[in-house]
Amino acid sequence: MHISTNPWVWIAAILTLAIYSFLYKDNPFYKFAEHLFMGLSIGYGAVVLWYNSIIPRLWNPLAHGTSPSRFYLLIPIAIGLLSFGIFSKKYSWLIKYPLAFSVGAYAGFSIPVTFEASIFEQISGTILTKQMMATPWLAISNLIMFVGVITTITYFYFSKHHKGLLGKSARTGIVFLMLAFGASFGYTVMARISLLIGRMQFLLHDWLGIIK
Amino acid sequence: MILFILFSTITVKAFDTPNDGGGSITIKAYNVPETVKKALVYRKTEGDTTYTLAGVMSILSYRYVDADSTIKNGKPYYYRVDFYFPDTVISVVSDSPGIAYAQWYDKSKTSSLIFLIVFSTLVLVFIQLAKKDPEGLYIRKIPALDAIDEAVGRSTELGKPTFFVHGLLGITDAGTLAALTILRRVAKKVAEYDTPILVTNFDPIVMTASQETVKQAYTEAGRPDAYNEKNIIYLTYEQFGYTAGVDGLMVREKPGAIFLQGYFFAESLILAETGHSVGAIQIAGTTAKEQLPFFVAACDYVLIGEEMLAASSYIGREPVMLGSVKGADWGKAFLMGIIGIGVVLGTVGAILQSAGNGALMNVFEKILAFF
Incomplete structure (x- = not known):
């Protein structure tokens, strides 16, 4: 057993235990760790924003750059400054412009990406090809996938009553959804346990030195 | 003599990388013997006397995309590729300089554009209908x-x-x-x-x-x-x-x-x-x-x-939101239709192909490639 002499390891270990104490019940140790975490994260976030965004992306190009195109940066700065209108009751409406700009730009950027990643890939993956029916098991597996995709889409059909064929298809779709959720749950829980193992290794190896 | 044959068959082309925002030149080598172990790409601009190393070309695709931050649109760049064989190195210069340009339209996104137009039209039509009769x-x-x-x-x-x-x-x-x-x-x-x-x-x-x-x-x-x-x-x-x-x-x-x-x-x-x-x-x-x-x-x-x-x-x-949901539902029906048509074409095409007629399978493969 080789207990760590590094004070930072001790601080990290004590804070880990303070957070884990929440599993028993709310207590002053958890409250301390929670408020410390939140306060630090706000401060850290502000510093990261300043040094990773404002200084390299705005200040440095404007103050030290030579490219004439650097003055284009004044446009997003002006739009961004409108957000501060929220502090005035009279000018709070100004925030609508940066919001509209952000939502519009993000939608324009994400629509083609979503089409390609979520729709086209799904369509081409669902269309059964000769290769996908090569063996009986592969054929059964791909047929299940095909039925799963079609029935799940019908569950998300909102503008028709879920009655008759549509209703039956939607009910089948929700069965597929729940099966997928169950599989995903088990898979993710395993991943979370590996995070717990990592923390236990820190406590038992790095801090207490009980395990090698 | 062997070296001469090798040298004379390998060709290198430098051209603007298609469907991008500029600042990039693609260098492609043709007729490269399989015995090549390594290929290094060198670049120079007009006025330079020597080439400088730009990067390593893939010996699987014999393609290298030079997207260095110094590449300027509209400026000619000259490339040389050194092919490393087990016992020798052969340098091949690109037959013409590569010039980078920005394209206004990315052809690889045509399928996205078509779907966007179809979806947007459906949504806009249903928004108009919802404005006329929100309860409908x-x-x-x-x-x-x-x-x-x-x-x-x-x-x-x-x-x-x-x-x-x-x-x-x-x-x-x-x-x-x-x-x-x-x-x-x-x-x-x-x-x-x-x-x-x-x-x-x-x-x-x-x-x-x-x-x-x-x-x-x-x-x-x-x-x-x-x-x-x-x-x-x-x-x-x-x-x-x-x-x-x-x-x-x-x-x-x-x-x-x-x-x-x-x-x-x-x-x-x-x-x-x-x-x-x-x-x-x-x-x-x-x-x-x-x-x-x-x-x-x-x-x-x-x-x-x-x-x-x-x-x-x-x-x-609100009519805009109601119309969007209705339009998205029609979009889903459209997608299900495409999947259904694809399945029928793929299945019938495979059967006909087995019987010696590959025409339908060709149509099916073109549809798959579209996505």
Whole structure:
């Protein structure tokens, strides 16, 4: 057993235990760790924003750059400054412009990406090809996938009553959804346990030195 | 003699990388013998006397994309590629200089453009129809929405507050916008029942939007005096700091109803489990498909993915939102049709191909390639 002499390891270990104490019940140790975490994260976030965004992306190009195109940066700065209108009751409406700009730009950027990643890939993956029916098991597996995709889409059909064929298809779709959720749950829980193992290794190896 | 043959057969071409925003030149080698072990690409500009190393060419594709930050659009660049054989090195110069240009249109995105036009047209048509007759567009009932009244009512009976926990994405996320519409419905009910509400925010802009939404809901309920801006709080912009803060609030305030709405990540189960442990009725809604299983397991009602967006249309009953849902439904029918046609073409095409007629299979493969 080789207990760590590094004070930072001790601080990290004590804070880990303070957070884990929440599993028993709310207590002053958890409250301390929670408020410390939140306060630090706000401060850290502000510093990261300043040094990773404002200084390299705005200040440095404007103050030290030579490219004439650097003055284009004044446009997003002006739009961004409108957000501060929220502090005035009279000018709070100004925030609508940066919001509209952000939502519009993000939608324009994400629509083609979503089409390609979520729709086209799904369509081409669902269309059964000769290769996908090569063996009986592969054929059964791909047929299940095909039925799963079609029935799940019908569950998300909102503008028709879920009655008759549509209703039956939607009910089948929700069965597929729940099966997928169950599989995903088990898979993710395993991943979370590996995070717990990592923390236990820190406590038992790095801090207490009980395990090698 | 062998070297001469090798030298004379390998050719190198430098050309503008297609479908990009400029600043990139593609160098492609042709007729390269398989015995090549390594290929290095060198670049020079007009006026330079020597070449400088640009990068390593792949010996699988014999292609190299030079996207160095020094590449300027409209300026000619000369390339030389050194091919390393087991016993010699052969240098081949590109037959013409490469010049980078920016393209206005990315041809590889044509399929996206066609689908965008089809979807947008459907949505616009249904928005117009919804404007003419908003009651004519039916949206099916969503059970989790009916549970909102039940949850707020239960909170009131127990004399406990109602919590509304926003997800971790900003105002640009469709799920966050839908969460704000759901918040409006919750806040209106809370105002009618005179129950305290606490809204936690991860994003400061979402907090501002939440304040406006709750204020409007209290005004609509005829209780503007009961609105308290301090009940819509910002915690932190750090994932687990936010989680720790919300968990702490849950165990101390012991809410009767908790709404977890928006895009969540790994904190979803921690939040839902804590809410469950304090005995609150929980209604979750997220478009994060990876987190849905946790909400399904730990919450009483869940708005699954697009249900959340449809729910906001159901609540709002605004023509734009109703028309969007109807248009999206037609879009889904269109996609199902394409999948069905693809399956028929692929199956019949494979049967005909086995019989010696590959024409239908060619059509099918072209459709697949389109995506």
